[in-house]
Amino acid sequence: MSITYKTITRKNPRDLVAPEKYYAAVSPNGSVDFESLAVLISEQCTVTDTDCIAVLNVLEKNIIRELKEGRIVRLGKLGNFQVSLSSDGFETEEEVTANAVKKARILFRPAKKMRALLNDLTFRKVS
Structure with missing residues (x-):
């Protein structure tokens, strides 16, 4: 299976x-939703799809x-x-207050095996 890609143009923001x-x-080659993942999991074990969703x-x-x-969720x-x-x-530590926070985001750091999949990808251009 290949990752499909297309060509896009972008301006230089600088x-x-x-x-x-x-x-x-x-x-993207489609998507899979929460419920579909639960069904896939239930087909590969003895747990029902309803239990998987729960x-x-x-x-x-x-x-x-x-x-x-x-907390970090591992x-x-x-x-x-x-x-x-x-x-x-x-300039000073005292100036840094809760009001200094401009944005929060959630980071995901994949584990070793998930990162390793990036080494085995193949790519195919879509027409």
């Missing part, structure tokens, strides 16, 4: 008058709860989730 350049961008729902709720507490062979912040820079 030089808006420069000519656009061409780049490869992933062209477990995945509780997993989602617990990941959200733990991230809100500022999901073993999948990887880790954690909250990251961005803020302005200040």
Whole structure:
């Protein structure tokens, strides 16, 4: 199976008058939703799809709860989730307050096997 890609053009954000350049961008080959994953899991073990959905729902709720507490959520062979912040820079430590936080985001750091899949990918251009 190959990752399909298409060609797109982009402007240089640092030089808006420069000519656009061409780049490869992933062209998704569909998607799989939460319920479909539960069905796939249930077909590969003795747990029903309803039970899988229940477990995945509780997993989602617990990941959200733990991230809100500022914890890193380690999901073993999948990887880790954690909250990251961005803020302005200040001259002194005292100037850095909660108001300095401009944005929060969730980072996902894949585990070793998931990162390793990137080494075995093949690519095919879509027409």
